[in-house]
Amino acid sequence: MSKDECKQVVLDIIAEIAPDEELSDVKPDVALREQLDLDSMDFLDIVMELRKKHDIEVPESEYGQLVSLDRCAEYLTPKFNALVWRSQLPINFGPTIVSGHFFVFNEALLLRWNDTM
Amino acid sequence: MELSRIVITGVGLTSPNGNSLSEFRQNLLDGVAGISRIEMRYMGEVLAGVCDFDPLRYQKKKEVRVGTRAGSISIYCAQEAVKDSGLDFENMSKDRVGIYVGITEHGNVETENEIYNISKFDYDTKYWTHHHNPRTVANNPAGETSLNLKITGPSYTIGAACAAGNMGLVHALQMLRLGEVDVAIAGGVSESIRSFGIFAGFKSQGALAEHEDPNKASRPFDLDRNGIVVSEGGALYTLERLEDAQARGAKIYGEIAGYHVNSDATDYVLPNPERQAQCMRAALKKAKMAASDIHIVNTHATATPMGDVQECRAIREVFADCPDTYVNNTKGFIGHSMGAAGALELAGNLPSFDDGMVHPSINVDKLDPECAIPNLVLNNPIKAKRVDAILNNSFGMLGINSALIIRRFSD
Numbered sequence: 001m002s003k004d005e006c007k008q009v010v011l012d013i014i015a016e017i018a019p020d021e022e023l024s025d026v027k028p029d030v031a032l033r034e035q036l037d038l039d040s041m042d043f044l045d046i047v048m049e050l051r052k053k054h055d056i057e058v059p060e061s062e063y064g065q066l067v068s069l070d071r072c073a074e075y076l077t078p079k080f081n082a083l084v085w086r087s088q089l090p091i092n093f094g095p096t097i098v099s100g101h102f103f104v105f106n107e108a109l110l111l112r113w114n115d116t117m
Numbered sequence: 118m119e120l121s122r123i124v125i126t127g128v129g130l131t132s133p134n135g136n137s138l139s140e141f142r143q144n145l146l147d148g149v150a151g152i153s154r155i156e157m158r159y160m161g162e163v164l165a166g167v168c169d170f171d172p173l174r175y176q177k178k179k180e181v182r183v184g185t186r187a188g189s190i191s192i193y194c195a196q197e198a199v200k201d202s203g204l205d206f207e208n209m210s211k212d213r214v215g216i217y218v219g220i221t222e223h224g225n226v227e228t229e230n231e232i233y234n235i236s237k238f239d240y241d242t243k244y245w246t247h248h249h250n251p252r253t254v255a256n257n258p259a260g261e262t263s264l265n266l267k268i269t270g271p272s273y274t275i276g277a278a279c280a281a282g283n284m285g286l287v288h289a290l291q292m293l294r295l296g297e298v299d300v301a302i303a304g305g306v307s308e309s310i311r312s313f314g315i316f317a318g319f320k321s322q323g324a325l326a327e328h329e330d331p332n333k334a335s336r337p338f339d340l341d342r343n344g345i346v347v348s349e350g351g352a353l354y355t356l357e358r359l360e361d362a363q364a365r366g367a368k369i370y371g372e373i374a375g376y377h378v379n380s381d382a383t384d385y386v387l388p389n390p391e392r393q394a395q396c397m398r399a400a401l402k403k404a405k406m407a408a409s410d411i412h413i414v415n416t417h418a419t420a421t422p423m424g425d426v427q428e429c430r431a432i433r434e435v436f437a438d439c440p441d442t443y444v445n446n447t448k449g450f451i452g453h454s455m456g457a458a459g460a461l462e463l464a465g466n467l468p469s470f471d472d473g474m475v476h477p478s479i480n481v482d483k484l485d486p487e488c489a490i491p492n493l494v495l496n497n498p499i500k501a502k503r504v505d506a507i508l509n510n511s512f513g514m515l516g517i518n519s520a521l522i523i524r525r526f527s528d
Contacts, residue, residue, distance in 0.1 A: 019178035041183070044247045052244055 001080040003073035009054065009080075010046070010072045014038075017045040028069035050076070055083060123290045124526060125370040126362050127204070127355035129197025130464050131190060133166030133348050133451045137197070142468045145476035146498050150332035150450045152346055158233065158313045164326060164334045165310040166348025166452035175265065185227060185252050186308035186349065188261030190457075191218055194353035195262045195302045202355040203367060204300065206266075215298035216259045216272035217289045218353070219281030219305030221456035221513070223274065224253035225312040258306050270298050278513025279417070280378070281305045282352065282459030283521045287376045289356045299361060304460030306351035315455075319345055322386070324421050335453070336480035337418035337425050337446045338488040338495075345419045346452030352460035370467050374506065374524035375404025381516025388424050393431035393518050397508065400520035401435075409439040410506055411522070413475055415466050416446045417510040418488075419453050426487045428510065433490050441502060445494045446478035459511030459519065469504040470525045 001009075011023055014036070021036050032038055046066060050056040056079050058066065065075035128138045134151030135141030144151070157163040172181050172189040175196045181189055195216065199206050231249055238244040251257070256273045263272035271292070277284040282305030289303030309315045319325040326344040328334035335346040354370075362369055377399035381389035401408060414432055418425040436442050447462040454461050469475060477494045484495065509521045 017179070017182070019182065037179075041247060042179075048244070048246065052238070 001077055001084070003077050006073045006077040006080060007069045010066075010069060010076070013046055013049045013053075017042055017049065026069060028073075031067050032069070054080065056080065121294050122359040123293050123356055123373045124359050124362050125354050125373070125467070125523070126357050126367040127198040127200075127202025128352070128370060128464055128467070129194040129199070129201060129354075130350070130352040130461060131168040131170040131193055132350045132352075132454065132461055132465075133168055136168070136170040138201075138464055138468070141465055142476075145447065145450055145465050146474055148477070148479055148496070150335070150479065152331040152334055152348075152452055154331050155310070157316055158229070160313055160316060160320075163316050164328070164331050164346050164452075166346060166350065166454060167310060168349050180261075180265070183248055184261050185223075185257055186311055187220070187223055187226075187258040187306050190306045190308060190349065190351040191258035191262045191353065192265045194304065194306065194351040195266060198302060198353045198355050199266070204355065204365075209300070211267055212269045213299040214268045214270045215289065215292050215301045215303075216262050216268060216270070217285045217292065217301060217303040218259040218262070218274045219283070219285035219456050219460065220255070220258065220274045220276055221278050221281055221307060221309065222276070222315075223255055223257055223308075225314050226308055227252040229312055229314060262302070268302075277517050277519070278515060279419075279453065279455055279458055280511040280513040280517045280519040281456040282461065282463070283376070283509060283511040283519035284378065285460060286354065286356070286373065286463075286521060287378060287519065290373050290376065293356060293358055299357070301356040302353050303356055304351065304353040305456040305458070306353075307349050307455035307457045309347050309455045310349045315347055319347065326420060333480050335420055335449050335451075336482075337416070337420040337448055337478055338429075338485055338493065339420075339481045340483040340485045342420040342422065342425065342485070344421055346448075348452035348454040350451065350454035350457040350461050352457055352464045354460070369526040371470060371507075371523040372526050373521065375400045375402070375406065375522040376520065377403060378517070378519045381518065383516055386514055388427040388512060389516060390427040390431040390434075392516065393428060393510070393512060394434050396518040397431065397435045397510070397520045400508065400522050404506075404522045404524070406506065406522065406524075408436050409442065411436070411439070411442050411508045412501055412504045413466055413469055413507045414442060414444045415462050415507060415509045416444060416478075417458070417512045418446050419448055425485065428512070429488045429490050436491075440492070443475045443492045443494050443499065443501060444490055445475055447476070449479040449481075459509060459521070462511075463507070463509045463521065463523065466507050466509070467523065469501070469507065473501055473504055474498045475501050475504070
């Protein structure tokens, strides 16, 4: 997967969770929250959709990596490609999802994450 | 102590056969029901009353996605009621507005959806949505409404099984009389048709209606009735103290003249006609009215074999020798809208103060002799000599009874 393809995956997710937003002019280098009406629950939706649709796990400590489309692409593209790589292995090397803790109600972490957004 | 008089100044509703009071009323007079067949998870086709209002009239797409169906119904009804009331809502103090929404239940729909969702992931709870708790807290519909209308006064729900619609209005009246708020948005809502558990529960109880023609399935008082048609819907009103309504020259639909709420304390599901009669009598006493002063009794009857007979027994006793009192039922048209039922069915009768008509109970081909009470309006509307007062019954499981009396407004 290329970085541009990765950005499109993220945009497709945002289109679902924030259907009122106009996404044609999203600037890849600007924080998503600065240009779109997204709150912390929406970012949790992005994390959840990455998990459900793409088997991508984003640990809480790395939520800040999703701050902008460029950062998303930097962070997520290797994860997508690792999934592809694993799926091509002849032997099942175990779980493809790196297990991470995900406490929705950990306010401190959410705040920290929000600050980075 | 002289209690404030409380009046209705606005109505907002959505029902399976109408998304405004005028449309709803016209369909009740024209005999137009609104029941359809829908696909229910795990069960196949079931009969249900489905509303087709446009939630995007008052909500963003994201709000609809994040929120609940009950929230959308509540928001639609509240916005419509506020608009209808003529209140200068933009400029009024929102901390003096209260939202009191009756619900039969809340959270079943969202919980069932989430369990279904994680079933696709081998029941791994890490796929359980973070929206679950705000969606399922019991105050959800009222809370979503406060967010939507930027109302900062009290907003909560009143859980009272299928008596909840009336209870929302009763509670609002009490809060207005206590001076807690200046305007109340109150009534009831239901999203129950999206929960297979509600249908399956009634089916296991032998109380889920079936008929080859959906619009003939809900048939209170008919000898061949075979249970409840579950519906969604809502009706919310703006209520104000009379002096406030008059000061702004508001249109007044009617005055809440009396009410009563009591409990059977006899059974989980079976009604108790003795307590129902006591409830109606106590409401009349609070209203300082005689039974003969009531011109329409809108029944709760849900088309269960036992429930209809028991309520008719109570009405026969309370309204004996009342030649000008007509009795009707709204569920034949719209099914049982659960937490919305009391409020929605009242709305269907309120226009009688203006047009003098009494809408009928439909689908009564063979009247059950045990339901043959005097002046039961069957299948066709009738013109009453006059309609000055309506008594609205709403009863619920665990034996909660409510009776609400609305009087034509007069100085």
